[in-house]
Amino acid sequence: MTALTVVAPVAGRAMPMTEVPDPVFSAALVGPGVAIDPSREGRVTAISPVAGKIVKLHPHAYVVQTADGAGVLVHLGIDTVQLAGEGFELVVAEGAEVTAGADVVVWDPAAVEAGGRSPICPVVALDAAAEALSDARDTGDLAAGDPLFAWAR
Amino acid sequence: MSNAEQILAALGGADNIIEIEPCITRLRAEVEDPGLVDEPGLKAAGAHGVIRSGSAIQVVVGPEADTIASDIEDLM
Numbered sequence: 001m002t003a004l005t006v007v008a009p010v011a012g013r014a015m016p017m018t019e020v021p022d023p024v025f026s027a028a029l030v031g032p033g034v035a036i037d038p039s040r041e042g043r044v045t046a047i048s049p050v051a052g053k054i055v056k057l058h059p060h061a062y063v064v065q066t067a068d069g070a071g072v073l074v075h076l077g078i079d080t081v082q083l084a085g086e087g088f089e090l091v092v093a094e095g096a097e098v099t100a101g102a103d104v105v106v107w108d109p110a111a112v113e114a115g116g117r118s119p120i121c122p123v124v125a126l127d128a129a130a131e132a133l134s135d136a137r138d139t140g141d142l143a144a145g146d147p148l149f150a151w152a153r
Numbered sequence: 154m155s156n157a158e159q160i161l162a163a164l165g166g167a168d169n170i171i172e173i174e175p176c177i178t179r180l181r182a183e184v185e186d187p188g189l190v191d192e193p194g195l196k197a198a199g200a201h202g203v204i205r206s207g208s209a210i211q212v213v214v215g216p217e218a219d220t221i222a223s224d225i226e227d228l229m
Contacts, residue, residue, distance in 0.1 A: 029202040030178045031215045043183060056216050061177040063216050071216060073177065081176040124178075 003134070003150040004066060006049045007100055009074045010121055012038035016138045017122060022078045025122040027077045030073065033124040034138045035150050040119075042108035045091070046076055047144050048098045049123055055095075057086035058107075062104055063126065068153060071126035076107055078118040087111050101145050125151050157224030160212060165189030167229040170188035171208075175222035179204075180212040 008014070013036065020026045020035045038044070048054075048064050049072045056063040056073075060080035065071045076088070089106040092098060109119035125133060128151060137151040164170055164182055169190075171183040183209050184190060187210065195212055204211040214221055 023206050024202065024211065024213050027202065030215055056177055056219070058177055063177065073216065075177065081174075081181075091167060 001152055003152050004039040004050060004070055005150055006072055006125065008036055008103070008125065008146045008148045009039040009046045009049045009123060009146055010034040010036055010044060011144045012121070013058060014034060014138050014140055014142050014148070015120070020078070020120055020122050021118050021124075022144050025075070025124070028130065030066040031124045031126045031128045032130045032133050033121050033122060034136050035122045037057070037120050038143065040113065042110070043106055043108045045072060045103045046105045046107060046121070048102045048104055049074060049101055049148065050145065051096065051098065051100045053097050054092055056092060057104075058090070059083070059085035059105065060088060068150060070153060073122070073124040073126055074104075075122045075124070076105060076119070077109070077112040077122055080112060082117075083112070083115070123148055125149070155224065156199050157221050157228060160195060160200070160214075160221065161225050161228055163191040163194030163198055164210065164212075167184045170229065173225055175218040178213060178215055178218055180213060180214060180218055180222055180225070182212065184208050184210055209214075
């Protein structure tokens with residue numbers, strides 16, 4: 001069995017998924033993972049957490065699927081679908097093949113927060129069993145691209 | 154029935170839906186009468202979970218939410 005390393009898509013403070021202020025993510029209804037409370041340092045670029053194909057791309061969220069079918073969801077802030085793309089700039093197109101660390105969306109966590117929403121970013125191993133995740137870093141400060149968790153495949 | 158048909162039926166049918174929109178992992182529906190929402194029916198249709206807050210119903214379906222929402226809109 002191999003493990004897929006999922007890297008932090010944004011810089012910030014890692015936190016357990018259970019602390020995310022959204023019932024779908026905190027209960028891991030779409031899968032387990034780790035959340036990141038992003039650094040407020042103006043407009044920043046969210047990167048791909050794994051190498052693969054951008055199978056879903058919204059301004060506020062994206063899913064990257066690896067060649068063996070592991071889908072990782074990055075959600076930029078909570079309830080940010082309501083912003084309808086305002087303040088989010090897409091750097092790639094849906095369907096693009098990307099490397100881990102490739103630029104995906106430019107956004108401003110502080111602006112999301114100023115608009116009354118949480119900028120916390122859940123990073124979810126879609127449809128994974130909780131026990132498939134290991135080496136999760138869910139405390140402390142992370143740089144974008146730092147290992148976030150390992151996903152046994 | 155397709156998933157979209159089942160979900161539409163379990164939300165109380167097209168007449169009960171004021172608005173439905175996909176977020177990346179879920180359908181967000183605004184319904185006329187939350188009493189008509191059939192939660193076991195939604196789960197039987199493949200929903201991972203259902204979050205209810207008054208007339209706002211969130212059906213957690215995973216990343217196929219976009220496709221399912223557009224299928225539902227086609228049925229309405």
